[in-house]
Structure formats: structure tokens, C-alpha cells
Amino acid sequence: MATIKDVALEAGVSIASVSRVLNDPNYGSAAMRMKVIAAAKKLGYQPNKIARSMVKGQTNIIALVIPDIRNQFFTSVARGVEDVASKYGYQVMLCNTDESSSKQRQYIDTFRSKIVDGFIIAVASDQDHYLDKVDRETLPFVFIDRLCEGVSADAIVVDNRDGAHKAVSHLLELGHRRIGLIAGKSDTLTGRERLRGYEEAYRVVGETVDQSLVVDGGFTIEGGYQAAKTLLELEDRPTAIFVANNSMTIGCIRALTEAGVRIPEEMSVIGFDDSEWAEFFVPPLTVVRQPTYTMGTLAAEILFQRLTGTASPQWQEVVLKPELVIRASCSSVGC
Amino acid sequence: MATIKDVALEAGVSIASVSRVLNDPNYGSAAMRMKVIAAAKKLGYQPNKIARSMVKGQTNIIALVIPDIRNQFFTSVARGVEDVASKYGYQVMLCNTDESSSKQRQYIDTFRSKIVDGFIIAVASDQDHYLDKVDRETLPFVFIDRLCEGVSADAIVVDNRDGAHKAVSHLLELGHRRIGLIAGKSDTLTGRERLRGYEEAYRVVGETVDQSLVVDGGFTIEGGYQAAKTLLELEDRPTAIFVANNSMTIGCIRALTEAGVRIPEEMSVIGFDDSEWAEFFVPPLTVVRQPTYTMGTLAAEILFQRLTGTASPQWQEVVLKPELVIRASCSSVGC
DNA sequence: CTGAAAGCGCTAACAG
DNA sequence: CTGTTAGCGCTTTCAG
Numbered sequence: 001m002a003t004i005k006d007v008a009l010e011a012g013v014s015i016a017s018v019s020r021v022l023n024d025p026n027y028g029s030a031a032m033r034m035k036v037i038a039a040a041k042k043l044g045y046q047p048n049k050i051a052r053s054m055v056k057g058q059t060n061i062i063a064l065v066i067p068d069i070r071n072q073f074f075t076s077v078a079r080g081v082e083d084v085a086s087k088y089g090y091q092v093m094l095c096n097t098d099e100s101s102s103k104q105r106q107y108i109d110t111f112r113s114k115i116v117d118g119f120i121i122a123v124a125s126d127q128d129h130y131l132d133k134v135d136r137e138t139l140p141f142v143f144i145d146r147l148c149e150g151v152s153a154d155a156i157v158v159d160n161r162d163g164a165h166k167a168v169s170h171l172l173e174l175g176h177r178r179i180g181l182i183a184g185k186s187d188t189l190t191g192r193e194r195l196r197g198y199e200e201a202y203r204v205v206g207e208t209v210d211q212s213l214v215v216d217g218g219f220t221i222e223g224g225y226q227a228a229k230t231l232l233e234l235e236d237r238p239t240a241i242f243v244a245n246n247s248m249t250i251g252c253i254r255a256l257t258e259a260g261v262r263i264p265e266e267m268s269v270i271g272f273d274d275s276e277w278a279e280f281f282v283p284p285l286t287v288v289r290q291p292t293y294t295m296g297t298l299a300a301e302i303l304f305q306r307l308t309g310t311a312s313p314q315w316q317e318v319v320l321k322p323e324l325v326i327r328a329s330c331s332s333v334g335c
Numbered sequence: 336m337a338t339i340k341d342v343a344l345e346a347g348v349s350i351a352s353v354s355r356v357l358n359d360p361n362y363g364s365a366a367m368r369m370k371v372i373a374a375a376k377k378l379g380y381q382p383n384k385i386a387r388s389m390v391k392g393q394t395n396i397i398a399l400v401i402p403d404i405r406n407q408f409f410t411s412v413a414r415g416v417e418d419v420a421s422k423y424g425y426q427v428m429l430c431n432t433d434e435s436s437s438k439q440r441q442y443i444d445t446f447r448s449k450i451v452d453g454f455i456i457a458v459a460s461d462q463d464h465y466l467d468k469v470d471r472e473t474l475p476f477v478f479i480d481r482l483c484e485g486v487s488a489d490a491i492v493v494d495n496r497d498g499a500h501k502a503v504s505h506l507l508e509l510g511h512r513r514i515g516l517i518a519g520k521s522d523t524l525t526g527r528e529r530l531r532g533y534e535e536a537y538r539v540v541g542e543t544v545d546q547s548l549v550v551d552g553g554f555t556i557e558g559g560y561q562a563a564k565t566l567l568e569l570e571d572r573p574t575a576i577f578v579a580n581n582s583m584t585i586g587c588i589r590a591l592t593e594a595g596v597r598i599p600e601e602m603s604v605i606g607f608d609d610s611e612w613a614e615f616f617v618p619p620l621t622v623v624r625q626p627t628y629t630m631g632t633l634a635a636e637i638l639f640q641r642l643t644g645t646a647s648p649q650w651q652e653v654v655l656k657p658e659l660v661i662r663a664s665c666s667s668v669g670c
Numbered sequence: 671c672t673g674a675a676a677g678c679g680c681t682a683a684c685a686g
Numbered sequence: 687c688t689g690t691t692a693g694c695g696c697t698t699t700c701a702g
Contacts, residue, residue, distance in 0.1 A: 001449070015673090015697095050394060113382055114383050114679095138336060221611070348688080351681080363687070383678090387680055392694075
């Protein structure tokens with residue numbers, strides 16, 4: 001592996017000159033520039049980024065910390081992040097936490113060793129106060145999708161309450177009164193806000209929520225499956241189900257299919273998070289769509305503003321509005 | 336940010352001792368160990384990995400180069416890779432090429448600057464001979480899913496021909512004779528092998544392939560959509576379609592749904608690649624399932640064997656067998 | 671405009 | 687067992 005020294009030797013100049021020629025397009029006489037560039041090319045020289053990082057104190061790498069890349073919500077976010085990172089000449093490191101705070105903490109500890117310049121995180125739990133200890137001056141980060149209680153930082157979130165509200169209101173308008181909720185993890189703000197939106201929608205129409213209709217699905221496929229089964233076994237079965245994320249929606253549909261429950265005739269269903277496949281179910285799924293890719297790009301843009309010092313001193317919290325995409329998985333009561 | 340120097344000062348020992356205590360659990364007297372550990376803790380010391388990488392000549396980062404993380408096939412692979420990497424104390428950098436050879440080349444160029452210790456790659460095209468120039472001694476890599484012609488390296492692939500063969504044979508057994516193929520990119524081995532398996536299955540039963548039934552879908556949703564439309568417009572429409580990857584399957588189903596073609600009554604469908612959602616289509620999709628997660632873990636394991644020098648000197652090519660998962664999207668002809 | 675030299679923070683000989 | 691010191695490859699003063 002050729003180093004800057006080899007190039008300097010080959011070109012007959014000092015290493016300082018090589019460095020300058022390669023980094024500053026306006027430096028030096030044309031003659032020496034030629035020599036250096038020729039030498040570099042001849043030796044197939046590739047500057048060692050680690051050495052550069054060492055002196056510059058930055059790596060041009062950011063990390064993306066998420067529960068699980070297999071969740072389509074996060075893969076889309078990830079793509080958004082990667083696209084703007086690459087625009088800024090950065091690379092992104094992927095970190096799956098599996099919703100485990102300790103795994104998450106391990107990752108962040110390694111970040112503190114200057115391996116990344118900053119990170120974007122969908123916290124495992126909103127009780128991860130550990131984050132408050134990371135010095136946002138030297139290691140900026142931005143929250144995505146989920147906030148962390150009492151920890152102030154930039155954030156890109158979706159108005160989850162509004163999304164849930166829209167979904168449940170839609171069902172109420174269709175005449176449903178017993179609407180099951182397959183809720184997300186209660187230790188995430190996301191989960192709680194979607195629950196709140198559900199309750200709020202009921203309140204608006206002056207109805208009260210039957211707590212037995214609210215079942216925790218933990219944001220996982222399996223959890224959604226079990227929750228749906230619980231709902232189906234109820235004496236007074238709901239006529240509609242609102243599912244608080246896409247993984248649980250898959251589990252829910254599985255349970256419904258297994259039980260031979262027809263959608264929407266016997267059960268209306270609305271999921272949170274759109275997917276490529278949601279449209280192709282029979283019937284096509286009505287969902288609350290979040291601007292996932294955009295969330296990724298925005299988060300990355302804010303992070304780079306911090307990194308380049310062009311951000312406003314105040315933390316920015318961007319709240320995006322989700323959209324109700326009405327397809328065919330909901331029917332009016334009595335039809 | 337505290338450095339090793341600060342810790343040494345605080346503990347009243349040399350920096351070498353600090354380094355040793357922190358890296359070698361058997362080093363030093365109990366007394367000095369205590370002092371060092373206490374000092375490190377007090378200062379919240381976190382060793383600078385970049386500095387360490389600098390001297391050790393390795394970063395403990397590997398890269399995963401794939402066309403698009405949004406393709407579920409690759410997200411599952413990615414998860415497998417990350418799990419193994421994290422087992423070895425490594426992190427993984429994600430690189431999306433969008434099937435673009437030049438974007439891919441850019442990434443690999445940056446790798447040559449010692450930013451990763453090795454990489455796993457699903458090549459954009461099997462004509463990316465550029466890869467042959469990377470020195471596998473200093474920057475080992477392993478192919479996943481797709482090989483590169485004339486470039487020898489470790490590889491984890493699936494027997495694509497066999498998978499396609501199984502799928503098409505299944506359709507032939509059901510009595511289909513006009514089977515459409517939505518083929519993948521012809522400049523990938525994967526795409527060509529699936530085509531070959533298709534042709535082979537026909538040959539085995541002594542039938543010839545009608546070339547008008549083979550349409551290129553380029554491995555994308557849109558491509559699959561267009562290809563399916565082409566197939567539907569044929570004078571002598573096929574009675575079954577075999578789709579060579581999951582993205583195209585989504586596009587194909589969209590086209591079928593739009594055209595009001597019922598599955599499997601009017602058209603049998605088999606997709607390549609299983610998905611969480613394939614099972615929940617109505618009817619549930621018959622697919623060729625690839626061991627995606629396992630492919631990721633195996634690729635990573637081989638890479639780490641190379642990295643640790645425990646691999647056999649010869650290149651290893653692991654060929655995994657895909658499995659035909661029969662659900663309900665195919666019917667017998669005449670039923 | 672160019673070169674010499676001082677580090678960046680750490681590890682690993684090399685001495686003692 | 688412990689400390690001193692020489693780099694890792696690069697950027698960046700500081701001189702010339």
C-alpha cells in the first residue's frame with residue numbers, strides 16, 4: 001500500500017506538498033502539480049482516511065441506531081439517511097439494537113471513542129436517560145421517530161397521536177363502536193401517543209374506551225399475532241382493529257386469516273405504516289402512512305447542520321403529519 | 336475528551352501502563368490496576384479507536400455493499416451480517432449502489448483507503464472486473480448472492496438455476512405449458528441462472544421455450560409491472576408466470592390485480608424470494624425461498640476467517656439450495 | 671511557493 | 687513489572 005511518503009519520493013517533492021496538491025486544487029505550480037498527480041496515479045495512491053481522521057478529529061462516518069433494519073419503516077429511513085450522507089461525503093454505520101437498551105448503550109459507548117462524528121437514533125426506550133450523558137457538542141445526535149423523555153436534542157418525529165386519531169375517527173365514522181387497539185410498547189412515546197390518539201378519537205365522539213379492547217403487541221409480529229387472538233377471543237368481539245405498527249399488522253392479519261375472519265366483512269383493519277405490500281392484500285389495506293424516507297433525509301440534514309456548525313443553537317423538533325390512506329380494509333357497520 | 340495521557344497523569348503512571356491495563360487483563364500489580372481503572376472511570380475515559388486503528392492497521396469495520404437495502408432480500412442478509420459482525424466486535428457500514436457500477440466503484444475506492452478491514456458485496460453487475468484489481472490480501476471481500484465473472488474470491492450463493500428449475504417444474508407438473516418468465520437483469524449471473532433453470536425445466540419435459548414468454552423485468556418493481564403487462568397483452572397469454580425476484584413479484588401482482596386477472600384461477604404465480612407478506616396474500620404466494628439471513632451470517636463468517644487468517648488458502652464457494660414453498664397461488668390447468 | 675517538523679492518541683518494541 | 691520512545695500516515699503550523 002503506497003503512502004504519501006512513497007508519492008513524495010516518486011515525485012521528488014516533500015510530503016507536505018503532496019498533501020497540499022491532493023487537498024487544495026489551487027495549490028502549487030502547474031509543474032509540481034503534474035508531477036505529484038502523475039506519481040500518485042502511478043502508485044495507485046489512496047490516502048489513508050484513518051490517518052486523516054486522526055489529525056482532523058473526524059471520521060466522516062455517522063451511525064444509524066435503530067431497533068431492526070428488517071422493519072420496513074426503518075429500512076426506508078435508512079435509505080434516506082444514506083442518500084444524504086453520501087451527498088455530504090459521509091458513510092453510515094448500521095446498528096440494530098433489537099429494542100434492547102443495553103445493546104444500544106454499547107453502541108453509543110463505542111461512538112464516544114470518536115469512531116463516528118454523530119448519529120441518528122430511534123431509541124429502544126424513552127427511558128434511555130443515558131443519552132443525556134453524551135456530549136452533544138462533541139458527538140451530536142438526532143432523534144428519529146421516537147423521543148427520549150427529558151433528553152433535549154434535535155428530533156424528527158411524526159405526529160403519532162394525530163395519525164392514530166385519524167385512523168380511529170375514520171372507523172368511528174364508519175359506525176364502529178367496538179374498535180380494538182393492538183398497541184405498541186408502552187415504554188415508547190410512539191406507543192403511548194398512538195394509544196392517546198385512539199382514546200382521543202373516542203372522547204371526541206363522546207364515547208368511552210373499553211379497556212379490554214386495548215392489547216399490547218410490543219411492536220413485533222408475534223406480539224401482534226397474540227394480541228389479535230386475544231381480541232378475537234373476547235366475549236364481545238370488536239368489529240374493527242387499529243394496529244399501531246406494521247410488524248404487528250402482519251401478525252394481526254395472520255391471526256385473522258387463521259381464524260377465518262373475513263376482512264372487511266367481519267373485521268375492519270387499519271394499520272400504522274404503509275408498505276409495498278399493503279396495497280396488494282385482498283382487500284388492500286387502509287393505513288396511516290408516515291413519510292419514512294423523508295424522515296431519514298431530514299434527520300440526516302439536521303445532523304449535518306450540527307456537524308458543520310450551521311445549525312441554529314436551539315434544538316429543532318420537526319413534527320411531520322401522517323396521512324390516512326384509505327383503501328378497502330374497512331367497511332361500514334351493518335353493511 | 337480525556338485521552339490516555341490524562342488517565343496516566345491522574346493515576347500517576349505511564350501511558351504505556353494505562354494501555355496495558357486496559358488491554359491485557361493479566362497485566363500489572365493489583366494496586367496499579369486499581370489506580371488506572373479508577374482514574375479511567377473518574378475521567379470517563381474512552382479509548383480513541385481511530386488512534387488504535389492507526390497503529391494496528393485495522394478498523395474493526397466491515398462494509399456491506401448491496402443494490403438497495405429496501406429490498407427485503409438484502410435487509411435480511413444485512414441483519415445476518417450485522418449479527419455476526421457484532422459477535423466479532425465489528426461494526427458494519429452500509430453501502431447502497433442502486434445497481435450502479437460507478438457508485439459501487441466509488442465505495443470500493445474509499446475502502447482501499449483503509450477505512451474498512453474487508454467487505455461483503457452483492458455486485459451490481461457481473462462485469463465489474465474492477466473488483467479483480469482490489470488486493471484480496473490487504474482488503475478481503477466475499478461475494479454474496481451474485482458472482483463476478485473471472486474474479487475469484489470467497490462466495491456465498493444460492494443455486495439459482497435449481498430454484499428456478501423447481502419452480503417451473505412445479506408449474507409444468509400442474510399441466511401448464513405456457514409459462515411466462517419475468518426475468519432478472521441479464522448482466523447478472525443470478526438473472527441468467529434463473530433463466531437457465533427455467534429453460535432447463537422445459538427441456539427436461541421435452542418442450543421448447545416460446546421466447547415471447549420471456550420478458551426482462553430488471554429486478555425492479557416497475558420492471559416487473561411492465562413485464563407482466565407485456566405478458567398479459569400477448570395474443571396467446573401464458574397460464575402461469577414465474578417471477579425471478581421479489582421486487583418484480585410485487586410489480587407483477589400489481590399488474591395482475593389492475594387487469595382483474597384472478598390468481599390462481601386465471602393465472603398461476605410463483606415468485607423468487609419469500610417475504611413476510613407473501614404468506615398473507617390472497618391467495619398466499621407460492622415462492623422459492625432463499626436462506627437470506629443464513630447467507631448473511633455465512634458470508635460474514637468467511638470474511639472473518641480471512642480477516643483472522645484462519646481460512647483455508649483456497650477460495651470457498653458455498654452454494655445453498657433454495658426451497659420451493661408451495662402455498663396457494665398455483666392451480667392445475669383446466670381446474 | 672515549498673520543506674521541515676510537530677503532533678493527533680495510541681500500541682509495541684526496547685530498555686531498565 | 688514498568689517507563690521511555692519510536693512510530694502508524696496524515697495535516698498543518700512555522701520557517702525559509
